Amino acid sequence: MRARGWSARLVGGLALVVVAGIAVRAALAPTPGPIDDLDQFVLWVHGIAVGGWGHAYDQNLSFPAVMAWVWGSLAFAQPAFSSVSTASDPAVNALMKAPACVADLGLAAGVVWWFRNRPRLAVAAAAAVLLWPAIWYISAYWGQYEPIYVLPVLLALLAARAERPGLAAALLAIGLMTKPQALPLAVPFAAWFLARFGWRGAVRGALIGAAVSVAAWLPFLAAGGPAAYLRNLGEYQGDIFNILSLRAWNPWWILQEFAAGGNFVLDSTPILGPVTFRLIGLALAGAVAIVVFIGVYRRPTAQTLAMGLAAIALGVVATLTTMHDRYPYPALVFLALCWPRREVVVAWLAFAVAFAANLVYSAPPPAFAPMPAGDLVSVVGAIVITAVAVAAIRWAWRGETAGEADPGVERAQSGPAGPRTSGLGASAAA
Secondary structure, rough: OOOOOOOOHHHHHHHHHHHHHHHHHHHHOOOOOOOHHHHOOOOOOOOHHHHHHHHHHHHOOOHHHHHHHHHHHHHOOOOOHHOOOOOOHHHHHHHHHHHHHHHHHHHHHHHHOOOOOHHHHHHHHHHHHHHHHHHHHHHHHHHHHHHHHHHHHHHHHHHHHHHHHHHHHHHHHHHHHOOOOHHHHHHHHHOOOOOHHHHHHHHHHHHHHHHHHHHHHHHHOOOOOOHHHHHHHHHHHHHHOOOEEOOOOOOOOHHHHOOOOOOOOEEOOOEEOEHHHHHHHHHHHHHHHHHHHHHHHHHHOHHHHHHHHHHHHHHHHHOOOEEOOOOOHHHHOOOOHHHHOOOHHHHHHHHHHHHHHHHHHHHHOOOOOOOOOOHHHHHHHHHHHHHHHHHHHHHHHOOOOOOOOOOOOHHHHOOOOOOOOOOOOOOOOO
């Protein structure tokens, strides 16, 4: 039985969007795209196939355990990885990109479920996730894995709205164990747990997340996987990517453009005594995290939580150094969940255009003509993305969201002094 409001025309429209999204990914997946990162990923899968899954972190993997599970599954599914160490073969390209493309479909299903009682918005949001160039550029063309960590976080948000905090904690942990860039997304969830279930419920949620994280790392403990991962991550952040902006359009990028003529600048450069660019970025990101945390805590609805996730994703990109061009990706999904408020739609469109331009600027397709006035466009794009970040942080702080209602709305409107539910298994609406 179709949900109320889902006419045959809307169901057909959604089916066309899904078919078009699959077709785009099927056409692009075998193509090489920017090959350097994909070659590295294939080399890691090759290392797993040769050295064994438990020894995955004998290599310089910069991803936590869930991605090692994904790559281990690819090595198991395709024995050819024992002899293949580059992404030169189209079939290898397609297989390496398959997890991210499948995650795209999962994200589309998630936004449709979020808007299931508003079918027109559901179709529009699904089209944004499946057909907006920035989305398929990252997964099907570039072969990056942003969708794989955003999907469990989106599912955690859906679980939170359904009053399933234990499940939300478990899903959030999966996202956090997929890419290190997911870590800031824990901030609004921490505020939501604390506001809705008190200290006891927040601790229980943290324990559930910790148990899931430990389970994800179990296959790699004997070979010292966690310690090796932290060493690898420290090397990447401290020695390889320790610059102001890795082509991420943010204020640090603008500084590089004007102060260094577009050249990379080390973020360890001292500004005043021991104060470096990195320390300034960390302090600013900490301030953003506090603002988002308080905003979600004051109005702990799923809608505010969605805005908080968009705000923290954009906020850390705008403030931290060492940011890459792809890192604002979660905001494409979570900001769309706050439609149909006009200001949010305008902000999403502005951000989506600037973000797509950022990706093309950073990793242009072969034989793609250089972007006209590319440096000027990049500065304008950085201003747009930063402005949207500021707007999202403000909306999260003030609880200014409008969209799909959730069971916590009435309870949240009763104010911080309202009753709290201490147990994770209990419904906040009870």
